Amino acid sequence: MEIKFHGHACFSIKDGKTVIVTDPYDESIGLKMPKLTANVVTISFDSKAHSAKDVVDGNPMVLNWPGEYETLGVHFKGIHSFHNTKEDKEQLENVIFTINFNGIRFCHLGAQGTKLTPEQLEQVGDVDVLFVPAGKTESVDAKKAKEIIEQIEPRIIIPMTYHTEGSNRNLASLEEFLSVMAAKNTEPVDSFVVKKSELPEDNSKVVVLESAN
Template sequence: MQVTWLGHSCFLLRASNGIAVLLDPFDEEVGYPLPDVQADIVLISHEHTDHNNEKAVRESPLVIRKEGLHSALGIEFLGISTWHDREEGRLRGENTIFCFTLDGVRVCHLGDLGHLLSDADVKAIGPVNLLFIPVGGVYTIGARDAFAVMQQLDPDVAIPMHYQTSALSFELEPVDDFLKGREYEGPLQSLTLRSQGLQEDRQKRRRPSGKVVLLRYPGERGAGSID
């Protein structure tokens, strides 16, 4: 499975059979280059314009935007209802966490999570190979809570998202706060994950909560890739 960050909380995941899943596409006001992609399935964590621009996708993808169990193109998607803030949605409304398996890799995208996870949330999410986690604070969890959520879920790989960059048109905390004092790989243009490799890494890893991988958005300088 190939993972590409398009900016903010938007990622394109492409399976070995060609199926493409797009997560949380943004609109032109966010500041990043508007995604111009083809995708078979689009997941939308909540109805804010920096996360719900399904029109960025060419043609007509299948769109999933609710909690519950959904099946599309042979893939099961689990949507878990959470909150965009610490006050049960009174400030910013609801948020949906999406979990699914692609190429044998268990993926969890936290959307704009605004609080630590409950025991019920952790149980519903289950084992995680690849975690997309907001770290920029202000509207979501920040660096400290993001690290706590990583400890709750113990992913093999965590990719930070929803943080300040030179492209972003509004203000968040930088990713540096999350990376401070922590080992990480990158920044990379893309990441390729294989389930067997993740299993081998888990057996021999020493650090808690797996490894952090930093990705670059389109147009950002100094790109590389890793398998």
């Protein structure tokens, strides 16, 4: 099973002929969205940076609401959460997605802006691969991202929504997240192949993906 990063919060997860794409974006954010074809697209947050579903080919099923879904043998769960805190004038809704794909358990936090509640944490359950935002201005910052990681205890951590070349979003750097995590051996790779038998048993591992645009 192969994971590729396409910028911001957009990833493709592919196994055989089944492809899942998360949070495709509009090019108005300054990044070039590649041509992708998918069976399923998940949308976590209603903004141009997360919900440009029409740019993905293949007439995919689009999931953008809390609930449980199953297609092509893949189980999806959308969990209601918030992009910002109760202190803000208007709380904006976010959807956390868990994806059980051929025995690998993924969790994409979308534009999550707070730590998880006990109820959300219970719904998320065990996670093998966590896609975690660390951009500060549009989601949690690096320190809060670390707190969420400590809540979930995933085996693999893949950061997203940090500043990349070309982006016009006001985002924190990847280096800030890696420093807070005290992550080592994080040389970016073009793609990451996930195998159940090779997942770390004890400690979480941070994997940094180059944008495959």
